[in-house]
Amino acid sequence: MAVLELRRAGLTGRLQPLDLTIDHGERTVLLGRSGAGKSSLIGLCNGSLSPDQGRVLWRGHDLQRCRPAQRRQIGTLWQDLRLVEELTVLQNINTGALGRHSLLWGLRNLLQPLEPELGDAILRQVGLSNTLRNHRVAGLSGGERQRVALARLLRQQPTLVLADEPLSALDPRLANDVLNLLLEQPSCMVSLHRPDLMQRFERVLGLRQGELVLDASPSAITEATLAWLYSED
Numbered sequence: 237m238a239v240l241e242l243r244r245a246g247l248t249g250r251l252q253p254l255d256l257t258i259d260h261g262e263r264t265v266l267l268g269r270s271g272a273g274k275s276s277l278i279g280l281c282n283g284s285l286s287p288d289q290g291r292v293l294w295r296g297h298d299l300q301r302c303r304p305a306q307r308r309q310i311g312t313l314w315q316d317l318r319l320v321e322e323l324t325v326l327q328n329i330n331t332g333a334l335g336r337h338s339l340l341w342g343l344r345n346l347l348q349p350l351e352p353e354l355g356d357a358i359l360r361q362v363g364l365s366n367t368l369r370n371h372r373v374a375g376l377s378g379g380e381r382q383r384v385a386l387a388r389l390l391r392q393q394p395t396l397v398l399a400d401e402p403l404s405a406l407d408p409r410l411a412n413d414v415l416n417l418l419l420e421q422p423s424c425m426v427s428l429h430r431p432d433l434m435q436r437f438e439r440v441l442g443l444r445q446g447e448l449v450l451d452a453s454p455s456a457i458t459e460a461t462l463a464w465l466y467s468e469d
């Protein structure tokens with residue numbers, strides 16, 4: 237069943253109009269050189285960028301017109317993480333649940349640690365110690381911050397996860413753990429600079445100079461295809 241549909245959706249100067257359907261349950265990797273348009277495509281898919289041409293549909297409805305609760309079914313692990321620096325690890329994780337709670341709950345989250353047991357369980361999932369629970373995220377390492385952002389995403393419980401280079405600050409063992417968690421989500425589209433990991437996914441999308449040029453299963457992709465995808469012109 238299709239959850240996300242791009243119909244001739246494009247961004248002037250960044251992404252040529254493209255058609256793309258993401259089905260529930262699909263695990264997709266997004267490959268391409270730096271500047272090829274991966275983050276732009278993720279922005280179109282989560283609604284943070286509005287298409288200049290075409291349409292983006294979430295479960296059949298124009299994504300830009302969907303209510304916040306519907307849009308929160310799409311969870312994003314941003315390249316720049318977008319943590320709230322002044323807040324603690326637990327408070328940041330809880331912001332993932334804002335869409336399911338009242339405004340009052342959101343305000344209380346700013347004042348006191350809410351639902352610490354749930355926070356601890358998610359911290360364990362992402363391999364962080366619960367002793368970090370009340371630390372401000374500003375003081376954490378790059379890899380720790382990345383995992384707090386992942387924990388916030390897990391708290392959100394999205395239907396579709398979009399992750400923009402989620403492994404960049406992680407050592408190989410942690411990168412593997414994080415990738416496993418992403419692949420356990422109901423559906424995911426993950427942008428990576430690691431074509432060697434494409435076999436972990438069912439579908440490979442390739443962007444080249446703002447154009448979607450590859451949509452195939454990993455077994456169908458040859459070394460020559462990858463060399464062309466990453467070539468300069």
Ligand SMILES: Nc1ncnc2c1ncn2[C@@H]1O[C@H](COP(=O)(O)OP(=O)(O)OP(=O)(O)O)[C@@H](O)[C@H]1O
Nearest residue numbers: 249250251268269270271272273274275276277315
């Ligand atoms: N806010 C913006 N306004 C205009 N053009 C932009 C903007 N952000 C990025 N671009 C341009 O859009 C193109 C695609 O950028 P994008 O960030 O989507 O690529 P990417 O594949 O994610 O790159 P990277 O792997 O380096 O993150 C690039 O030419 C970039 O310079």
